Amino acid sequence: MAITGNNSISMSALRAEYKGGSAAVSMSQLNRGGGYVPLGGSRNTSIPTTDKNLSFSKYRNTAKYVVVSYEIIGGGGGGGFGVGNAGEGYRGTYGSTGGTSTLVSPAGTISATGGSGGENCGGARGTVGAAGASSHYGGGGGGGARNTDGGSAPAASYGAGGGGGGGDKGARYDEGGCSGFGGNASTRKTGTITVSYDSTVAITIGGAGAGGLSQYNAGNGAGGYAKFTWDGKSKSRTSGTASYTIN
Numbered sequence: 001m002a003i004t005g006n007n008s009i010s011m012s013a014l015r016a017e018y019k020g021g022s023a024a025v026s027m028s029q030l031n032r033g034g035g036y037v038p039l040g041g042s043r044n045t046s047i048p049t050t051d052k053n054l055s056f057s058k059y060r061n062t063a064k065y066v067v068v069s070y071e072i073i074g075g076g077g078g079g080g081f082g083v084g085n086a087g088e089g090y091r092g093t094y095g096s097t098g099g100t101s102t103l104v105s106p107a108g109t110i111s112a113t114g115g116s117g118g119e120n121c122g123g124a125r126g127t128v129g130a131a132g133a134s135s136h137y138g139g140g141g142g143g144g145a146r147n148t149d150g151g152s153a154p155a156a157s158y159g160a161g162g163g164g165g166g167g168d169k170g171a172r173y174d175e176g177g178c179s180g181f182g183g184n185a186s187t188r189k190t191g192t193i194t195v196s197y198d199s200t201v202a203i204t205i206g207g208a209g210a211g212g213l214s215q216y217n218a219g220n221g222a223g224g225y226a227k228f229t230w231d232g233k234s235k236s237r238t239s240g241t242a243s244y245t246i247n
Helices: 011-019
Strands: 065-073 099-105 109-111 188-196 200-204 224-228 233-237 239-243
Touching: 065 099, 065 109, 099 224, 109 188, 200 224
Parallel strands: none
Antiparallel strands: 065 188, 065 224, 099 109, 099 200, 200 239, 224 233
């Protein structure tokens, strides 16, 4: 709970915000960066970094904690392949599952699981491949036409699935082959966490699931995404791992 900006400020209010408990606290312990009061936070710049010139007025509208809004998406699943001859024996196998994205902070770990892969040869003989599932950010990869590879999900369609490979129509002396199913979209999570200024938030982005490979390859899913905002600031990431300080 932030310190008031309108009413009078008491030592008990400062203790409750910055130290907690019921033990006594003095003004000299409440300089910015001194242990109880975080060094970071744009709303705390009025608080001196030494115990000189401290006064109640310096703490108006300051806070130890901040609300961080987040969005996190896992990687999309890869599509399933198609083949030119029969292929039902491949059923029960799948393109690769997309990676899980995580946000780790003092408030805990938030995970967005990746989408599962599409089934290899899941479609009937002679049919086109199925499109990958759409995500919040856009469509998945297109399904392959007959005797054609499936398409990968656009990179900006974070978490979308890859398209399935096409099947073979067959002919008089050709029995044809099965097409692949599209990959599934990942989980997307949004919400808020409350952490202290100067806290570290670590982000890991789940990678795209690879499409199945055979005569008519499937497309890859799209990688994951994360974004978090606080005090009008924001950070986002589309690959790899990184740590950020909330200040």
